[in-house]
Amino acid sequence: MFRLLFARRADWAAFTIACVLSLSLMTLGRGQQARAIWFVQHTLLAPVNAIVGWVDAGVGLYWEDQKLRKHLAQVQIEADAMRSERLENARLRRLLALSQENPNELTAARVTARSLDRLGGSITIDKGSKDGVLPNRAVITPEGLIGRVEQAEPHEARVLTLLHHDCAVAVRVGRSRVDGVLQWEFGERPILNLLYVSSQEDVKVGDLVLTSGLGGIFPEGVRVGVVSRVGIAENGLMKEVQVKPAVDFRSLEEVLVYMPAGAGRGPRMPAVETSAPDSSGSDSTAAGSAR
Amino acid sequence: MRGFRDAFVLIAVLILQATLVHRIAIAGVRPDLLVAFVVYFAWMRGPVSGVVAGFSVGLLQDMDAPGPLGLNALAKTVVGFLVAKAGFRVHRANVGVRFFFFLTAMLVHDVIYFAVYTAGEFGAFVRQFLFVAIPSAFYTTVLVLLLLSTVERFSRTLLLTDEV
16 A cells, blocks of 8 residues: 555655655754764765865866966066056156256156157147246256247147257257257158258267257257268258257157246256267267356 | 766766855855756656755755755755646746746745744844845856756757656
8 A cells, every 4th residue: 555655656755755854864963963974974975075176176276377377467567567657757856856956947747648640740748838838938858858839728738849840949069069950851761950050060970969049949058969960962061960869759758848037048957978979089078068 | 877977967066066166156146056956857857856866965965064964955855846846847948937947946945944044033034035045046047047058059958858
């Protein structure tokens, strides 16, 4: 009869037995439960535990590897940021040193935009007329002359760099005191030309070119660049002089705006030679002579 | 052959539960693949197999559970039996039906489990049910449906079914 009942109602019988067993286990004391668990874990489940432990170690290694890779990437990003900040710090220190040597004459500004054209003839800075930055103020860096303010808004200003045709600068060759006008010229190879230099004048490759202060916009004695090529014009009357700018215009981030207090004498730049050290035969004169 | 296949799937689920689940927890919510296994096994095989699987898997889980020995076995036995009885005539490949079955079965399992575990303390039961049972049931259901669809894409038949 029991067998017949079990055959017909096998599902209910299995369910009842399982429930009774479960409830029986639950009513066991804690000590008995612990002993039963210990027995099952150390006999029946030992192989399963071994497999699980082995797989867990493998999965754990993979997970650890992924985590470490992610951490390494983050550390790399932080290291790059710190390196960038260190370089910025060095630049700012140089700017600070320059502005401390010229109190009330220089205002630091940050470059906020560059001209969209590939030649990069202008930049925008974050100081404007509210900060005293007015048109035709000279803009420099510790390396040398950048250009002049063309247009000033209350909180920003547009600066024409030396690489702009409208930014001509009256300059002087530091060693021989030869005057000329420096102007960017667009041609097959855009260059800075030193104009109006007679063929009789003494200009050599490696000579330092400084602002002359003539014209009243740029202060005297600011480094502009180095003579990179000297030739004679076709008519034989004038020299063709090319100048390599002292500033790398592609990497400008901070600049100083010159705010003249009265005299037209330029800011005291870090000490420089008036001709490049490798220009043989040229007379080297201290930068002080140019100031 | 069928026994080997079932054992293989069970061992795979056990290994996944032991090694992977705590690593894919979202805000502390872990899926319970063992309940899902019991639900699916009972659904595919019928009440007796469901009860046996529920009791065995539950007992296995009780070995490492904080609750009293037999609690998981009881909860999974009941779930296995109910799912097998209720799911006898429903369309087992339909995603919506699967979602409903898994979710409801897991919630029923957790109602039994937490009702006993919290020893009738209503506040604790509600808290456990709201913050553990419901999120875990949803997480498990979605995960299992994804796993099943992935496996069945290759096998062409329903996993663990008798209709081979």
